[in-house]
Amino acid sequence: MVKEKINRLLLPSIILYRSIAICCMAILIVVQAKLIYNTYELKNRQYNLDEKELINDAYKQAIRNEVLFPGGAKILKQHIDNNLVKFQELYTNGPKEFEAFQKQVSEELYKDLTRYSTMDSLFRAIHTQLALTNDLQFLLILNNIAITFDGISYIPIYHKGVFGDAPVNIREVSQGMLIDGDLSFANRENLVTSISISDPSPNTLQVSFSLYVDQYNRQIAILKQMVPTLSLSLMSIAFVLLIYYFTYRNWLKQKKLADMKSDFLNSITHEFNTPISAILVANKSLQNPDIITNYTRVNTLTGIIKRQTDRLQTLVNQALDITSMSKENIEKESHDLEKLLEEIINDYELKTPEKVQIRYTAFTSGSIVLLNRFLFTTMLYNIFDNALKYNNAAIKNITVITDWKERHLTVSIKDNGIGMAESTISHIFEKFYRGKHNLQTGGLGLGLFYVKQSLEAHGWRLHLQSQIGVGSEFCIFIPYHTNNTGL
Structure with a gap:
């Protein structure tokens, strides 16, 4: 809400600055055009001035006493x-x-x-x-x-x-x-x-x-004489336009970065305050003499503290670990992709509510893939989390399919969520970016950025298709190798 108010206040200023810049540029172009025109007129009047005097004298001499x-x-x-x-x-x-x-x-x-x-x-x-x-x-x-x-x-x-x-x-x-x-x-x-x-x-x-x-x-001869003037004038206008363009673009980047930082701080404040508040409440309850003697209540409260501490640790690791992720420093092992996917999906289903259905279909078998299990699991969890978080369907569906396409092993994750517009898709993998939607969802805006980092660390690529009101499909392409050392 605060950000929307700030944006409403900043919008007239942005329009004003842009209008002033455009007006100044238009004035500069008009002044340059006027100077060029005056230069042309001056050269036009002075063109062949000496020759005209000679022709004038010779002509008058030739028609003396004639008409x-x-x-x-x-x-x-x-x-x-x-x-x-x-x-x-x-x-x-x-x-x-x-x-x-x-x-x-x-x-x-x-x-x-x-x-x-x-x-x-x-x-x-x-x-x-x-x-x-x-x-x-x-x-x-x-x-x-x-x-x-x-x-x-x-x-x-x-x-x-x-x-x-x-x-x-x-x-x-x-x-x-x-x-x-x-x-x-x-x-x-x-x-x-x-x-x-x-x-x-x-x-x-x-x-x-x-x-x-x-x-x-x-006219052509005069314009040739004016080439240096025209060139300098056009170059000056071009340089000013370039300077304006790069300045304006950098300003937009800085504004975007400031907005992203603001979003990140707002999100991280909310995400961190929730487990901290729960821990403080549980800790205060444990200080109650009536509760400290009740083993069941104590066990419940310590469980709350443990879960919220784990959540805090997860948030911190998610914010810090992605900065050190690269192809060179991740350890990869060979895994049977179909079995690994089945394990990941089974584990994920344990924490999902009843109104969530995850279907898994494998059109491949025995696919040995060289990957980092932790990164791969976290990447899929982030995609699954997004599929459920941005979904207002009565029954939330996730479909996972493995197949072969274009000499690549593919893992497709499809949902029936709210979908994304093209403008959102172009930014969805940026750090701290959160799409503009009406759903009240938490998060740091790092989930899909983590997915992108994991894909780059493995040397894989992703194709994303989405339609508003229908859902999204993330298709991971894993290159195929025939050296029996994995994909």
């Missing part, structure tokens, strides 16, 4: 300058006709600019001239065209959206009309130059265009 590319000014003059009079007439007299003619001229201009573009050869020449080693791609974009009739206000001829939401056979991006190039995207990081040409005189035009240059695998 877009060598020969571009002539195409613009043909479509825009030669139609200035008509643009002015339509703009003054018919807005709808002006918009239709504006779209028509923009489409024809786009076709001629893309058809006669010399930007590809110009870019290759710049690439060769500057001895650029990177595999660069470019994108030439016409941003807008406007005309002025008075040299003050400009009327747009081409701008993004002039062709509608879904222009046919027109390549456009958010920056404008694509004239030439195969770069997959244009942004401020790969912008080399943005040029605007205008003349503040009547009947002139204004043209804006941009050149974008970048590597086709820019």
